[in-house]
Amino acid sequence: MKAILFLLLIASQLLSFAQKFEANYDEAKMPAYSLPDPLKFNDGSQIVGKKDWTRRRSELYKIFETEVFGVTPDWKGALEVTKLSLKEDALNGLAKRKEVRLEFKKGEQKVAITVLIYLPKKSKKGPLFVGYNFDGNHTTTTEADVLKPDSWVANNKELGITDHRANEAGRGKSSSGWPLKEILKRGFGVATAYYGDVDPDFNDGFKDGIHPLLDTKRDSTSWGSIAAWSWGLSRIMDYLTNDKDVNAKKIIVIGHSRLGKASLWAGASDPRFAMVIANNSGCGGAALSKRIYGETVGSINSAFPHWFCDNFKKYNRREDLLPIDQHELLALIAPRPVYIASAQDDKWADPKGEFLSCVYASPVYEFLGGKKFPAMEMPPLNTPAIGDISYHIRPGKHDITLYDWNCYMDFASSYFRVKTN
Ligand code: GCU
Numbered sequence: 001m002k003a004i005l006f007l008l009l010i011a012s013q014l015l016s017f018a019q020k021f022e023a024n025y026d027e028a029k030m031p032a033y034s035l036p037d038p039l040k041f042n043d044g045s046q047i048v049g050k051k052d053w054t055r056r057r058s059e060l061y062k063i064f065e066t067e068v069f070g071v072t073p074d075w076k077g078a079l080e081v082t083k084l085s086l087k088e089d090a091l092n093g094l095a096k097r098k099e100v101r102l103e104f105k106k107g108e109q110k111v112a113i114t115v116l117i118y119l120p121k122k123s124k125k126g127p128l129f130v131g132y133n134f135d136g137n138h139t140t141t142t143e144a145d146v147l148k149p150d151s152w153v154a155n156n157k158e159l160g161i162t163d164h165r166a167n168e169a170g171r172g173k174s175s176s177g178w179p180l181k182e183i184l185k186r187g188f189g190v191a192t193a194y195y196g197d198v199d200p201d202f203n204d205g206f207k208d209g210i211h212p213l214l215d216t217k218r219d220s221t222s223w224g225s226i227a228a229w230s231w232g233l234s235r236i237m238d239y240l241t242n243d244k245d246v247n248a249k250k251i252i253v254i255g256h257s258r259l260g261k262a263s264l265w266a267g268a269s270d271p272r273f274a275m276v277i278a279n280n281s282g283c284g285g286a287a288l289s290k291r292i293y294g295e296t297v298g299s300i301n302s303a304f305p306h307w308f309c310d311n312f313k314k315y316n317r318r319e320d321l322l323p324i325d326q327h328e329l330l331a332l333i334a335p336r337p338v339y340i341a342s343a344q345d346d347k348w349a350d351p352k353g354e355f356l357s358c359v360y361a362s363p364v365y366e367f368l369g370g371k372k373f374p375a376m377e378m379p380p381l382n383t384p385a386i387g388d389i390s391y392h393i394r395p396g397k398h399d400i401t402l403y404d405w406n407c408y409m410d411f412a413s414s415y416f417r418v419k420t421n
Contacts, residue, residue, distance in 0.1 A: 029171075063323050101113070117189065253275070261279060275412060384407050
């Protein structure tokens with residue numbers, strides 16, 4: 001009898017698990033939804049002048065803080081910078097390369113972010129991309145002397161990791177997503193760090209990473225891991241503003257996938273980022289949540305309960321109740337340029353939902369004197385729609401490719417007037 005009951009319990013759990021995670025990929029099955037208007041105050045009144053936008057923006061920002069990403073505590077501590085290496089002729093003389101460690105301490109606890117920086121030798125102080133990598137700085141480059149992370153990394157068959165420690169097998173394995181030579185030849189610099197240095201990406205009750213150093217108490221509005229990664233991007237920015245080889249006014253924050261979600265929140269939170277790029281950022285990134293297509297609020301919160309604040313879980317299967325949607329995350333970046341990109345086969349990230357966020361963020365850019373987003377319909381494949389908000393969709397799977405980078409560089413070159421070497 002006990003055994004039967006046990007089996008029934010398992011079966012019912014499996015059923016509810018399957019129901020919870022069944023993704024909708026049919027536009028016809030989407031619920032009717034209406035999106036909140038970013039140009040209306042919470043009380044429904046219309047914003048009129050530019051000053052009103054400042055007030056409306058803080059209303060919106062607060063909702064994203066308390067209902068989505070969580071509130072990031074103030075960081076009042078000191079940033080300790082250690083220069084780890086300097087190479088004047090990296091990548092066959094193409095770049096000056098540096099590694100620096102940024103250290104944060106509270107009592108015995110400390111967190112250290114190792115930043116790998118490549119600067120083009122030929123063009124000084126050009127724009128610079130800053131973004132995280134998934135598996136360690138050494139995976140972005142084939143150069144043998146770039147440091148591996150000391151922090152926890154996910155086990156990964158392809159990278160030969162079985163003990164949560166990075167090893168040599170991973171060196172250069174993500175270099176297709178980091179086309180360093182192409183980037184440097186076009187006059188851009190790159191700064192990258194392993195995102196797990198800031199907060200290891202697993203659900204540990206916020207015991208490791210940066211959370212315990214900043215948290216005094218936690219509640220339903222406390223920051224999750226995405227906000228922590230965004231915070232780390234701002235600390236890298238703190239360092240870059242003091243690096244005399246870098247023009248701090250031309251820093252572009254970039255991220256792929258979950259790291260694209262982090263780059264959007266970093267861009268919304270820190271106005272020093274001059275441009276924001278989110279590649280295949282999907283749910284909780286650029287994709288509209290209320291469409292219920294591909295990954296939903298419920299599925300992301302179940303699979304990654306540590307990414308957002310606990311309040312976000314109120315909207316599991318109740319996206320209709322969300323007081324914001326993701327077009328308003330893009331609006332928080334206005335009037336700075338933002339570039340969103342999708343991949344055709346990346347249905348989980350809802351390419352159309354990513355595109356529609358651009359459409360519905362456009363009125364805010366226009367209100368602030370920017371250009372209207374130039375597409376009302378999804379543009380054809382490999383045909384970027386370029387404006388203050390830019391968008392493209394390319395064929396292929398969830399990934400960041402040379403094509404994506406070339407689009408970002410074309411856009412940033414014209415924006416920052418970069419001369420190619
Ligand atoms: C999962 C997750 C996505 C995320 C992606 C990634 O697929 O569901 O939300 O963007 O991982 O970061 O690769």
